[in-house]
Amino acid sequence: MPLDPKIPKGPLATKWDTHRFHCRLVSPANRRKYEIIVVGAGLAGASASATLAELGYRVKTFCLQDSPRRAHSIAAQGGINAAKNYRNDGDSIHRLFYDTIKGGDFRAREANVYRLAQISNQIIDHCVAQGVPFAREYGGLLANRSFGGAQVSRTFYARGQTGQQLLLGAYGALMRQVNTGSVTIMPRREMMDLVVIDGRARGIITRNLITGEFETHAAHAVVLATGGYGNIYCLSTNAMASNASAIWRAYKRGAALANPSFVQIHPTCIPVHGEAQSKLTLMSESLRNDGRVWVPRKPGDSRPPSEIPTEDRDYFLETQYPAFGNLVPRDVASRNAKQQCDAGKGVGDTGRAVYLDFHDPILRQGQEAVERKYGNLFQMYEKITGQDPRRTPMMIYPAVHYTMGGLWVDYNLMTTTPGLYALGEANFSDHGANRLGASALMQGLADGYFIVPITIGDELAQADLPEISTDSPEFNAAVAASTSRQEQLLGIKGNRTVLDFHRQLGHLLWENCGMAKNAADLQNALAMIPELRDEFHRNLKVPGTGQDLNQQLERAGRVADFLEFAEVMVRDALTREESCGCHFRSEYQTDDHEALRNDRDFNHVSVWHFNGEGVEPTLEKEPLLYDSVEPSQRSYK
Amino acid sequence: MQSINLTLEVWRQKSRNEPGRFVTYQTGPVSSDLSFLEMLDIVNEQLILADDEPIVFDHDCREGICGMCGAVVNGHAHGPEAATTLCQLHLRHFKDGDTIVIEPFRARAFPLIKDLVVDRSAFDNIIAAGGYISVNTGSAPEANSIPIPMPTAEQALDAAECIGCGACVAACPNAAAMLFTGARISHLALLPQGHPERTLRARAMLNKMDSEGFGNCRNERDCELACPKSISIRNIARFNREVIRALIRADD
Structure with missing residues (x-):
């Protein structure tokens, strides 16, 4: 049977609204009869678990770590996009949609991306109501900054730890449902296999990481929010335990994989120091708002950066991309950095790095203003490298960061296996061949808070779900x-x-x-x-x-x-x-x-x-x- | 970069039911650019190849934000560097020939699992008792409808930076969780969105903290010193004010 992405008919702007009307509903009294398994407790998993429980479903949420608050969404630094147009700079839902689909080099589904842009505004409302302490202007209203691939300021942020604050918001919502008894948290569990009965996902096998026991869990639907597979490269910006096993097990049980080669290499990471390095640390893309990327004009120029005069520097992104300058999308910035290093202009001990310089913004805006925006990133850089980026330029190099590929899902976020859903980085849906900065948090939360809670009900309402036993x-x-x-x-x-x-x-x-x-x-x-x-x-x-x-x-x-x-x-x-x-x-x-x-x-x-x-x-x-x-x-x- | 040799005294304990002990290991030459956990990786590789069991320690993001890692290093939770998680501690802060003592976070409320790994689920239980704002998805007003003064938002974020690692408990002579709980209480009490539930929240989280077996605060301030995110004990003061306020306002 050919794939059916199930994209609703009608004009782009009304597809989601029309679809929600056509979705069948499970009556509130019946929802508690359904049990839903959510694997993963990052932004997508925690937000889906909390919202499904609020609706009345019984939810079991699994995570690898000792607490759901530790999922790797927590490490997202820069921000989350939304089409609020608070800056009156020409932003709109349509522009966020267009920037995202163009940033993905026209390899994403129009309808999904448009829905994402529409939901973006509700996400900000919801997170503020949860107490997420976003950055604010002196007047008390929300602040914004710019991100790569956009010429408007639409990124909401909380210093350099936006992912942490959004995850703690979703974690709070999740723990509230734990308190009501609607969610059971299963920490330190790894999903070992998916159980498919009569062609439907009906449960999972987990390993209790403390006792080593294999455990069986049956459900009416299974949601995978297990993140990306960037750690396949061993060195990446992912957390050490991030893995592909859950989606790989699902694939081997029949769920199709989409665009697995679409892997984002992030331009601004701290360069590799040696063989024993265990992971790479990202320096937020937001740094490119003010930081200027450059290399020496002459290959092999070994002078320290402070002794290289302006005329001997090549601000290669600014010269090659005058309209976007240092804020070109990640793929473009990464490739250009590689080209400079391949041409022998790389800096540092290994020659595999370029400078990201804050000298000019500090002169122009003052130390304090720059510190307020990037202070914790500067500290993090200094801890790892022993160098102070306020005095000497940062050195950065691209590193594996995010996987746009993942389990194939239709418009309802369901995989090719009925009853199996994939959310967040685990699916392939919204970022095409390149994800724009500040869009991952948006997508994870859109999937979890606003999309899957609706579409899963539509499917449960019409599915044939006989009672099953974990002894089958x-x-x-x-x-x-x-x-x-x-x-x-x-x-x-x-x-x-x-x-x-x-x-x-x-x-x-x-x-x-x-x-x-x-x-x-x-x-x-x-x-x-x-x-x-x-x-x-x-x-x-x-x-x-x-x-x-x-x-x-x-x-x-x-x-x-x-x-x-x-x-x-x-x-x-x-x-x-x-x-x-x-x-x-x-x-x-x-x-x-x-x-x-x-x-x-x-x-x-x-x-x-x-x-x-x-x-x-x-x-x-x-x-x-x-x-x-x-x-x-x-x-x- | 320079190469240094270290001697490690590591707490090894197979499980809660078996006694633990310190075991001595030599790292051999390691680069001073390594992180502390990368050094443990190297020791573990050597142990595996020598048919020994590697040291078990919790860790995940290795960039100081997930709160998963943590051990007491030379008597300090997360090691001697201020405002640093164990994963962000680098060997350049140690000298060739140093002996480093590594043991788990010890507290009654954090039972040991294996070697350096402890069970911190008591923290999750404190949050579940009330560490959130009760808002269902879909019911939020427009985000800019309630302005919040910038300094207030910044203070809330200062408190919200807590990563839930447990170093404050490990450092406290009474194994109190006042800094952890106070940080969450403060974050939510400072924001207008958190006000409707502040009385209930303060009571519920305080009671849970006590029933989980954490001790009481004696104003030693060791928690603040150990905190990798420099969470201020002002948050404990605010926690106390919230509790007193809750006691007076018995009706809401």
């Missing part, structure tokens, strides 16, 4: 499969640690499926990944047992899944013979080295279906139809 053959089979996977990992008793393998996989992908890709490298990666996977399963060394807290075993399971996921990711990159947004194939570029799209052949979502172990997945294409915007060559000049 499907549950037993899933527990057996999870147990045998774990025993296999513990039983290898080889000579290499999981970290060692993870680093090798990350290096392989960064070199062959990173910021600039080409067919030969991708073919090369496709040959090397199965070899590495074979070695992993022959030579891995996992200490301890499965009967208690065993962090090496947890990571081994995640890396085993990454080693499988990598293949479909590379295959996706190889079959998309064009460049778009973050996906840059060197074979397809304009004369001035920008991404060259091929709308005739690739104006579609690449959707991958699992066909069994060792069998090539099937590629299906969901065509993208544009009624309201004319896809154009993106220009930020």
